[in-house]
Amino acid sequence: MRVSFIGYGSMAESLSSRWVGKHELFIAGRDPNKAQSLASRLAQGTKAGSPQEAVEFGEVIILATPHEAVFEALEASGGSNAFANKILLDINNPVEPSNGDYLTKSYHGVSLSEAIAAYSPKAKVVKAFNMCQAKVWQMQPPTFDGRLLVTLYCGDDAQAKRQVASLIEDVGSEPVDLGELKYARLLEAAAAIVIKLLFSGRNPYTVLNLIQPEIKPIS
Ligand SMILES: NC(=O)c1ccc[n+]([C@@H]2O[C@H](COP(=O)([O-])OP(=O)(O)OC[C@H]3O[C@@H](n4cnc5c(N)ncnc54)[C@H](OP(=O)(O)O)[C@@H]3O)[C@@H](O)[C@H]2O)c1
Known part of the structure; x- marks a missing residue:
């Protein structure tokens, strides 16, 4: 898959490092030198450039800026139609x-994912990877008490969700489809629980995992 990142911070670095060699990656952001720096650390041949170039390149575009910067980044990447x-x-x-306050009021009472979908109605918006601290995505494999980390995701487009599910598998986690994009508000609220605990001083590897009795722990 061709995967582009807008932003080159902790999450971009953590996730991209797990997809090197499996997918074609493109790193972009406000500062081309910082984008190039992450691309060079990942692997020779990893592309870097402007946000607009990243959008042209990618089948999957990952928004990896602070949440407050998401719409500014979308505009700088070419705007809604891009x-x-x-x-x-x-x-x-x-x-x-x-x-740990969940700031839905900033987005008129809906989840950030739904606000992004309203901004760009022809995009296939999927929510995923938001519930764990960046370091967790570097665990190989991400297991807790002998169980694989479950990564919940949601979205309205079935094909887009299948592609995101395969990206989840490529970090060694087990994808579980939560349903339509409206359930992003649950994923964001669940992440708020984790963030509150992490910022109270808990270990960065603190996660909320889904235990499925039908799936036995790894022996
Ligand atoms: N860190 C975590 O553990 C974690 C876990 C799950 C989800 N998340 C979510 O993932 C997102 C990214 O988090 P992070 O920890 O990776 O953040 P980060 O390390 O602070 O990196 C943010 C990136 O966004 C860029 N940026 C800031 N403003 C921008 C703008 N207006 N346009 C384009 N790029 C901009 C920054 O670079 P410049 O300032 O140089 O532009 C930087 O590369 C956040 O929304 C966060 O809620 C984070």
């Missing part, structure tokens, strides 16, 4: 870290 038929993967949490 994302038509692209998979827009929203990993962002509209959460105030100091107290």
Whole structure:
């Protein structure tokens, strides 16, 4: 898959490093030198460039900026129409870290993912990867108490969700489809629980995992 990142911070670095050699990657952001720096650290041949070039390149575009910057980044990447038929993967949490407040009011009462879908109605928006601290995505494999980390995702386009599910498998996690994009509000609220606990001083490997009795722990 051709996967582009807008942003080159902790989450972009953590996820992209797991997809090197499996997917074609493109790193972009406001500062071309910083984008190139991450691309060079990942692997020779990893592309870097402007946000607009990233959108042209990618089948999947990952928004990896602070949540407050998402719409500015979308505008700088070409605006609403630039994302038509692209998979827009929203990993962002509209959460105030100091107290865990879930900031839906910033997005008129809907989840950030739904606000992104309203901004770019022809994009295929999928929410995933938002519930764990960046370091967790580097675990190989991500297991907790002998169970694989389950990554919940949601979206309205079945094909886009299948592609995101395969990206989840490529970090060694087990994808579980939560349903339509409206369930992004649950994923964002669940992430708020984790963020509140992490910012109270818990270990960064603290996660909310889904235990499925039908799937036995890894022996
Ligand atoms: N860190 C985590 O553990 C974690 C876990 C799950 C989800 N998330 C979510 O993932 C998102 C990214 O988090 P992160 O920890 O990777 O953040 P980060 O390390 O602070 O990186 C944010 C990136 O966004 C760029 N950026 C800032 N403003 C921008 C703008 N207006 N346009 C384009 N790029 C901009 C920054 O670079 P410049 O300032 O140089 O432009 C930087 O590369 C957040 O929404 C967060 O809620 C984070």
